[in-house]
Amino acid sequence: MTDAAGAGEHSFTTDAFHRGGFFLVQPAKKGHRAGTDALLLAAAVPSGFSGRLVDLGAGAGAAGLAVAARCSNAEVLLVENAPEMAECARASLALPQNAHLSARCAVLEADVRLADAARRKAGLADFAYDFTILNPPFNPASDRPSPDALRRHAHVMEDETLIQDWLKTAGWITKPGGGVAIIARPQSLPQVLSGFGDFGAIRIRPVHPRADRPAIRFVARGIAGVARDIQLMPPLILHAEGSNRFTPEAEAIGEGRASLFGD
Amino acid sequence: MTDAAGAGEHSFTTDAFHRGGFFLVQPAKKGHRAGTDALLLAAAVPSGFSGRLVDLGAGAGAAGLAVAARCSNAEVLLVENAPEMAECARASLALPQNAHLSARCAVLEADVRLADAARRKAGLADFAYDFTILNPPFNPASDRPSPDALRRHAHVMEDETLIQDWLKTAGWITKPGGGVAIIARPQSLPQVLSGFGDFGAIRIRPVHPRADRPAIRFVARGIAGVARDIQLMPPLILHAEGSNRFTPEAEAIGEGRASLFGD
Numbered sequence: 001m002t003d004a005a006g007a008g009e010h011s012f013t014t015d016a017f018h019r020g021g022f023f024l025v026q027p028a029k030k031g032h033r034a035g036t037d038a039l040l041l042a043a044a045v046p047s048g049f050s051g052r053l054v055d056l057g058a059g060a061g062a063a064g065l066a067v068a069a070r071c072s073n074a075e076v077l078l079v080e081n082a083p084e085m086a087e088c089a090r091a092s093l094a095l096p097q098n099a100h101l102s103a104r105c106a107v108l109e110a111d112v113r114l115a116d117a118a119r120r121k122a123g124l125a126d127f128a129y130d131f132t133i134l135n136p137p138f139n140p141a142s143d144r145p146s147p148d149a150l151r152r153h154a155h156v157m158e159d160e161t162l163i164q165d166w167l168k169t170a171g172w173i174t175k176p177g178g179g180v181a182i183i184a185r186p187q188s189l190p191q192v193l194s195g196f197g198d199f200g201a202i203r204i205r206p207v208h209p210r211a212d213r214p215a216i217r218f219v220a221r222g223i224a225g226v227a228r229d230i231q232l233m234p235p236l237i238l239h240a241e242g243s244n245r246f247t248p249e250a251e252a253i254g255e256g257r258a259s260l261f262g263d
Numbered sequence: 264m265t266d267a268a269g270a271g272e273h274s275f276t277t278d279a280f281h282r283g284g285f286f287l288v289q290p291a292k293k294g295h296r297a298g299t300d301a302l303l304l305a306a307a308v309p310s311g312f313s314g315r316l317v318d319l320g321a322g323a324g325a326a327g328l329a330v331a332a333r334c335s336n337a338e339v340l341l342v343e344n345a346p347e348m349a350e351c352a353r354a355s356l357a358l359p360q361n362a363h364l365s366a367r368c369a370v371l372e373a374d375v376r377l378a379d380a381a382r383r384k385a386g387l388a389d390f391a392y393d394f395t396i397l398n399p400p401f402n403p404a405s406d407r408p409s410p411d412a413l414r415r416h417a418h419v420m421e422d423e424t425l426i427q428d429w430l431k432t433a434g435w436i437t438k439p440g441g442g443v444a445i446i447a448r449p450q451s452l453p454q455v456l457s458g459f460g461d462f463g464a465i466r467i468r469p470v471h472p473r474a475d476r477p478a479i480r481f482v483a484r485g486i487a488g489v490a491r492d493i494q495l496m497p498p499l500i501l502h503a504e505g506s507n508r509f510t511p512e513a514e515a516i517g518e519g520r521a522s523l524f525g526d
Contacts, residue, residue, distance in 0.1 A: 186495040189467075190456040197453075204452075206469075206495045215495035232449040232469045232478035235498060 012088065014095065017062065018256040021069040022098055024060045025091035027084065034062030036238070036254065037183050037217065040207060041135050042066035043253045043260035044181035044221045049074055051130030054173060056112045056166060057081075060088035061105070063133055068101045070256045074131075076105045079112060079124070112136075113165045124173050132170040134182040136163050160191045167195030176225035183219050192220050193230075200226035203261050206235040219260055236260065275351065277358065280325065281519040284332040285361055288354035289323045290347065297325030299501070299517065300446050300480065303470060304398050305329035306516045306523035307444035307484045312337055314393030317436060319375045319429060320344075323351035324368070326396055331364045333519045337394075339368045342375060342387070375399075376428045387436050395433040397445040399426050423454045430458030439488035446482050455483050456493075463489035466524050469498040482523055499523065 011028040017039070024034055042063040045053065050073035055064030058078035068076045080086040086109040093102045110122040112134075120126065138159050163184060170180045180199055184192050186206070196202055199222025206215035215235065238250045245251075252258035274291040280302070287297060305326040308316065313336035318327030321341035331339045343349040349372040356365045373385040375397075383389065401422050426447060433443045443462055447455050449469070459465055462485025469478035478498065501513045508514075515521035 186467075187491070187493045189452075189493055189495070190460075193453040193456060204449075208497060212497055214497070218495060228450070230450045230452055232452070232481060234471060234475055234477070 012091070014097075016097075017066065018069050020097075021256055022065045022101055023092065023095050024062055024065065025088045025095065026060045027088065034060055038062035038135060039066055039254045039256075040217065040219055040236070040260065041133050041181060041183040042070070042256075043258065044133065044183075044205075044219050045071060045074075045131055045179065045259065046261070046263040047071065047259050048263075049131060049179075051075070051178075052077070052128065053131040053133065054079060054124070054129045055133050055135075056170065057135045057137060058089055058107075059085050059135070061092045061107070063135055064105065065092065065098070065101060066256055067131075067133070068104055070259075074104065077129075078105065078107045079110055080107065081109065081111045083109065112169050113162070115168070119169060119172070124169065126172055127175045129173050129178060130175055131179040131181075132174045134166050134170060134180070136166050136182070136184065138162075138185065138188075159188065163188055163191040164195045167192070171195075171198050171224065174224045178224050179221060180224060181219060181221040183217055185217060186215050189218065192218075196220065196222050199224055200228045202228075202230045203233055204230065205233045205260055207238065208235050209238050210241065211235075211237050212241075221261060233261065275354070277360075280329065281332050283360075284519055285328045285364055286355065286358050287323045287325055287328065288351045288358065290351065297323055301325035301398060302329055302517045302519075303480065303482055303499075303523065304396050304444060304446040305333070305519075306521065307396065307446075307482050308334060308337075308394055308442070308522065309524070309526040310334065310522050311526075312394060312442075314338070314441075315340070315391065316394040316396065317342060317387070317392045319395060319397045319433065320399055321352055321370075322348050322398070324355045324370070326398055327368065328355065328361070328364060329519055330394075330396070331368055333522075337367065340392075341368065341370045342373055343370065344372065344374045346372065375432050376425070378431070382432065382435070387432065389435055390438045392436050392441060393438055394442040394444075395437045397429050397433060397443070399429050399445070399447065401425075401448065401451075422451065426451055426454040427458045430455070434458075434461050434487065437487045441487050442484060443487060444482060444484040446480055449478050449481060452481065455481075459483065459485050462487055463491045465491075465493045466496055467493065468496045468523055470501065471498050472501050473504060474498075474500050475504075484524060496524065 013028050045067050049071045052075045054077045056079050058080045061078045064076040064078045078089045089107045108123050201223040204220045207217040208215050276291050308330050312334045315338045317340045319342050321343045324341045327339040327341045341352045352370045371386050464486040467483045470480040471478050503510050
C-alpha cells in the first residue's frame with residue numbers, strides 16, 4: 001500500500017509493512033526504499049526479546065520498527081546518518097498508524113563509523129544495548145563487474161572496511177551477553193566473520209532466491225562475550241520453484257509472524 | 264565390502280568405494296577409516312578435470328583415488344605424513360583391483376606444514392599442481408565441549424593454525440589458474456576464508472545431515488590468482504527426512520557419478 005505524499009524528486013510515500021503492523025515514510029525514489037533485507041535482519045531477533053535494541057543504518061526505520069512491532073518489550077533506537085533518511089525515520093515515528101510503537105522508539109542522527117569519544121558524544125554509549133542490528137549500505141557498483149577494474153576494486157574495499165568499522169562499533173555498544181545481527185552479501189562473508197571475532201554462538205543463515213540458486217544474502221547473528229562457536233543453519237528460500245510468490249516461511253518472516261533462527 | 268586382511272591391533276581391511284570403482288587398504292581400527300568426507304572433497308573437482316592433482320592429508324588415498332577414478336586424465340599425488348597411513352596408500356596403489364588407476368597415482372610421505380626450501384626438498388614444488396585438495400585432520404576433542412575449557416581451547420587453536428598452514432602450502436604449490444578445495448567443519452569457516460585470501464571464484468557448499476539440521480561440514484573451492492568473488496551454493500543434504508538412506512544427490516556424489524559444484 002503506497003500513498004504518494006508529494007510530487008517531484010523529493011516526494012515521499014507511506015507504506016504498510018507486516019500487513020499494516022507498522023508504516024514507513026520513505027522517499028518515493030526507488031534507490032532508498034526499504035524491502036526484504038530490513039525485514040530479514042529484524043527477524044534475526046528472538047521473538048521473546050526484551051530490552052534495548054539499536055538499529056545501525058536504520059534508513060527510514062524498517063528493521064527497527066519491525067522488531068518493535070514483533071517484540072512488544074523492545075525499546076528501539078534508530079541510528080541513521082543521512083539527514084533525508086533520518087527525517088523519514090522521524091516522520092515514520094510521528095505517523096498516527098505507528099502510535100502503538102512510537103513511545104518505545106527514537107531516532108539518532110549519527111555516523112556509525114565514529115569511534116571512541118566521538119561515538120560516545122554522538123549518543124552511542126559503551127555496552128548500552130541488549131541487541132544491535134546492522135544493515136550496512138553497500139555500493140551497488142561493486143555488485144557487478146565494471147569495465148574499470150580499479151574503480152570496482154575501490155568500491156569493494158570501501159564495502160569491506162565499512163563492514164568491519166560498523167562491527168567494531170557494534171562490539172563497543174553491545175552489552176556482554178547481548179546479541180549482534182547483520183545482513184550482508186555472500187562476498188562479504190570473510191569481513192563479517194573477521195568482524196565477529198569477539199562474538200560467540202554464531203549462527204549463519206544463507207538466503208537464496210530459489211532452492212537451486214546461490215545465496216544473495218546471509219544473516220549472521222552472534223552473542224557478545226561468549227565462547228566461539230559457529231553454526232551454518234539451513235538456508236531460507238525466498239521463492240518456491242516456478243513461482244514468484246514467497247515461500248510460506250519467507251512470507252511469515254516478512255510479515256513478522258516468525259523469526260529467522262526459530263527462537 | 265570389507266575383507267579383514269589380518270588380526271589384532273594392526274590388522275587392515277580392503278574396502279570397495281564407488282561401487283567397486285576403486286579399493287582402499289585401511290587400518291581395521293575405526294578412527295583412521297575413510298568415509299564421506301574424502302568422497303565429498305573429491306567431488307569438488309570438476310568431472311572434466313585433466314592435469315596434476317595433489318591430495319594433502321591423503322590418508323589411505325580415498326579422496327585422491329576417487330578423483331583418479333572419476334577423472335580419467337588426472338595424475339594424482341597422495342601426500343601423507345603418518346607412516347602407517349602412507350603405507351596403506353602404497354598398499355592401495357599395489358592392489359590388483361586398482362591397476363586401472365595406479366599408473367596415474369603416486370604416494371609422497373611428507374609433512375604438509377613444511378615451508379619454503381624444506382617443502383620443496385620434500386617433493387612439493389612451487390606452482391606444480393593444477394588442483395590441490397585438502398582434508399586436514401581435526402582433533403575430535405575440539406568437536407565437543409570439554410569440562411576442561413583450556414584444553415578445549417588449545418585443541419581449537421591447533422585446528423585453526425593447522426588449516427591456515429595447510430592452505431599456505433596449497434597457495435604455494437598450486438599453479439595460477441589452478442583449483443584448491445578443502446573440506447572442514449563450520450566452526451573453521453573464518454580460518455578457511457582467511458586462508459583463501461589469495462584465491463578467487465570461491466564457491467562454498469554447506470553439507471547438512473538432514474534438511475532441517477545445521478551443517479556438519481562445508482566444502483570450499485577457489486581458483487588461484489583470479490578475482491575475489493564468493494558464492495554460497497545451495498546445501499548438499501545427506502539424508503532424506505525420516506530415512507537413513509542417502510539422498511539421490513548424496514548417493515551420486517558418494518559413488519563418483521556426480522560432482523559437488525555441477526561442473
